[in-house]
Amino acid sequence: MSDLLVIAERRGNEIHSSTFELLGKARELSIKRPLTVSVVVLFSGGADRIILAVDRSFSRFNFEPYTKTLASIVREFAPEIILAPATTSGRTYMPGLAALLKTGLTADCTGLDIEEETGNLLQTRPAIGGNIMATIKTPNHRPQMATVRPKTFSALKEAYESKSELVNFEVTPDLTQTEAKLIEFHPIGAGQKGVQDAEVIIAGGMGLRKVENMEPIFRLSKMINGTVGASRKIVDSKWIGHEAQVGLSGHTVKPKIYIAAGISGAVQHIAGMQTAEFIVAINRDRNAAIFNFADIGLVGDAVEILNELAKSLESEVKR
Amino acid sequence: MKILVLLKQVPDTDEVKLNPETGTMIREGVGTVINPLDLHALETALRIKETGDHSVTVVSMGPPAAEEAVREAIAMGADRAVLLTDRKFAGADTWATSMALARFAEKEGPFDLILAGEKATDGETGQVGPETGAMLGIPVATYVSRIAELDESGITIEREVEDGKEIWKLPLPSLVSVTKDVNEPRLPTLNGKKLARNASVERIGNDFLELDPSEIGLKGSPTRVVRIGTPKLSRKVEMYEGSSIRDGIDEIKKRLAPYLEVNHE
Numbered sequence: 001m002s003d004l005l006v007i008a009e010r011r012g013n014e015i016h017s018s019t020f021e022l023l024g025k026a027r028e029l030s031i032k033r034p035l036t037v038s039v040v041v042l043f044s045g046g047a048d049r050i051i052l053a054v055d056r057s058f059s060r061f062n063f064e065p066y067t068k069t070l071a072s073i074v075r076e077f078a079p080e081i082i083l084a085p086a087t088t089s090g091r092t093y094m095p096g097l098a099a100l101l102k103t104g105l106t107a108d109c110t111g112l113d114i115e116e117e118t119g120n121l122l123q124t125r126p127a128i129g130g131n132i133m134a135t136i137k138t139p140n141h142r143p144q145m146a147t148v149r150p151k152t153f154s155a156l157k158e159a160y161e162s163k164s165e166l167v168n169f170e171v172t173p174d175l176t177q178t179e180a181k182l183i184e185f186h187p188i189g190a191g192q193k194g195v196q197d198a199e200v201i202i203a204g205g206m207g208l209r210k211v212e213n214m215e216p217i218f219r220l221s222k223m224i225n226g227t228v229g230a231s232r233k234i235v236d237s238k239w240i241g242h243e244a245q246v247g248l249s250g251h252t253v254k255p256k257i258y259i260a261a262g263i264s265g266a267v268q269h270i271a272g273m274q275t276a277e278f279i280v281a282i283n284r285d286r287n288a289a290i291f292n293f294a295d296i297g298l299v300g301d302a303v304e305i306l307n308e309l310a311k312s313l314e315s316e317v318k319r
Numbered sequence: 320m321k322i323l324v325l326l327k328q329v330p331d332t333d334e335v336k337l338n339p340e341t342g343t344m345i346r347e348g349v350g351t352v353i354n355p356l357d358l359h360a361l362e363t364a365l366r367i368k369e370t371g372d373h374s375v376t377v378v379s380m381g382p383p384a385a386e387e388a389v390r391e392a393i394a395m396g397a398d399r400a401v402l403l404t405d406r407k408f409a410g411a412d413t414w415a416t417s418m419a420l421a422r423f424a425e426k427e428g429p430f431d432l433i434l435a436g437e438k439a440t441d442g443e444t445g446q447v448g449p450e451t452g453a454m455l456g457i458p459v460a461t462y463v464s465r466i467a468e469l470d471e472s473g474i475t476i477e478r479e480v481e482d483g484k485e486i487w488k489l490p491l492p493s494l495v496s497v498t499k500d501v502n503e504p505r506l507p508t509l510n511g512k513k514l515a516r517n518a519s520v521e522r523i524g525n526d527f528l529e530l531d532p533s534e535i536g537l538k539g540s541p542t543r544v545v546r547i548g549t550p551k552l553s554r555k556v557e558m559y560e561g562s563s564i565r566d567g568i569d570e571i572k573k574r575l576a577p578y579l580e581v582n583h584e
Binding site: 060061063064067087088089091092093094095096097098099100102103104105106107108122124127132133134135136137138139140141178179180181182183184185186187188194196199200220223224225226242243248249257259278279280281286291292293294295296297298299300305308309312313316317 | 412413414417440442443444445446447448449450451452453454458459460461462473475478479480481482483484485486487488489490493498499500540541542543544545546547548549554555556557558559560561564567568569570571572574575576578579
């Protein structure tokens with residue numbers, strides 16, 4: 001039989017949607033002519049083994065197929081440790097999996113280490129609003145499970161030199177049975193970069209005084225192709241949607257530049273942005289906690305300073 | 320329809336103070352309230368109740384002192400409030416907590432719909448909802464921002480995820496955990512408060528749940544907290560104020576200039 005090969009496009013560490021578009025067309029073509037559709041993923045490695053499970057029910061995260069299939073894979077391979085990202089799906093299937101496997105799970109770890117003599121995973125996470133760091137272990141149960149917020153650790157930089165074994169996991173129908181059905185999916189419009197992936201974030205807080213004063217933040221962020229962030233208080237006041245919220249009850253971010261404008265620096269907020277490469281704090285109160293966590297601090301009215309900055313950058317563009 | 324709402328009582332966060340020497344929370348004298356995010360789950364249940372012949376049960380696990388927080392749910396309009404309380408439950412992590420909640424749901428059910436908040440404001444794990452659902456073997460939807468439809472055939476919900484919005488139809492029973500976008504919780508009414516004062520919160524221990532001692536409390540908890548530390552976060556800040564503000568603005572400008580759209584051409 002002849003083969004149709006789709007070469008997967010990678011964007012960063014993800015398989016780009018264009019790949020699935022090509023697969024759609026490939027399937028269509030294979031009706032006219034019996035073609036075996038293959039997809040090639042050129043993967044830079046980092047794993048000693050790649051376990052592949054394929055089923056149509058995995059197209060988007062669905063609780064029962066994911067947890068049951070993962071539980072079955074875990075039973076077969078008996079790992080000591082399971083790590084998954086603390087995304088909306090990871091934070092849902094990992095608890096489900098822990099429940100089925102009767103083992104411990106630690107959410108949102110910011111540090112991971114191994115206790116050499118016991119093999120216990122030392123899982124460190126912020127607790128009580130980020131005021132303390134708790135280290136947690138799962139001494140008598142295996143596997144040990146942890147979720148980690150995206151942008152917490154640095155990505156694998158160089159290709160890891162090892163042969164990767166490819167294992168096909170056979171997904172049996174009982175694993176994917178569910179009555180839950182996805183009816184529609186509305187993707188976020190292009191161009192709206194999520195705050196987690198932003199390189200530059202300009203975040204506003206209550207120090208802006210009123211919602212109209214968000215304007216310079218939006219203007220600046222547009223000029224530099226940045227993303228608008230927010231403290232919990234202005235999200236609660238509905239100045240901006242929850243998707244912009246930075247902090248423990250919002251997103252953890254790791255941008256190159258983080259500008260905190262009129263944000264006092266509650267511990268919950270700090271916990272969400274402290275790993276930014278460069279932090280600028282603008283606040284009227286010289287004693288605001290945010291200055292303890294910033295690389296440069298400007299004492300003054302955030303609205304005035306942002307307007308000045310925008311004006312100054314505009315003249316730069318015109319030049 | 321029988322609806323169950325999972326509630327947690329949490330310290331009133333506005334009152335939380337830290338011991339400056341140990342960095343731990345001072346719990347003495349701090350009041351407890353229903354986890355604010357769970358109020359959205361309760362509100363969801365109460366709005367369903369208003370549409371027909373439905374009953375709302377709330378259940379929480381905690382020390383006897385948690386009774387006041389659970390009672391508040393009656394003041395808001397819940398029909399029945401249950402507190403799972405037993406010395407043997409003490410020290411439970413999310414697994415052991417979910418085990419007790421799931422067993423309660425089995426024994427007193429079947430419930431058609433189980434609702435939970437996104438996470439608790441103290442532990443912030445968000446694990447108990449999905450763990451309970453998995454133990455009961457029912458579908459789970461998390462991060463639900465809207466309930467679109469509910470009838471005997473199932474529940475239609477919207478969930479907000481990183482790359483967009485999904486609309487799902489789940490069969491009943493299912494467990495749904497909601498975000499704060501789903502509704503604005505009501506305040507207890509005066510009448511409700513009166514009612515709550517006289518209402519009894521049922522206390523249920525392990526004599527009723529009959530869970531194996533290895534599955535409850537600290538003994539049934541796979542995880543252990545082994546160390547508490549204070550986060551180290553500080554940076555060395557360069558301050559600009561008064562007449563040097565201009566220099567500060569220039570410094571930011573220098574950092575942002577490479578990102579200006581025009582410079583990418």
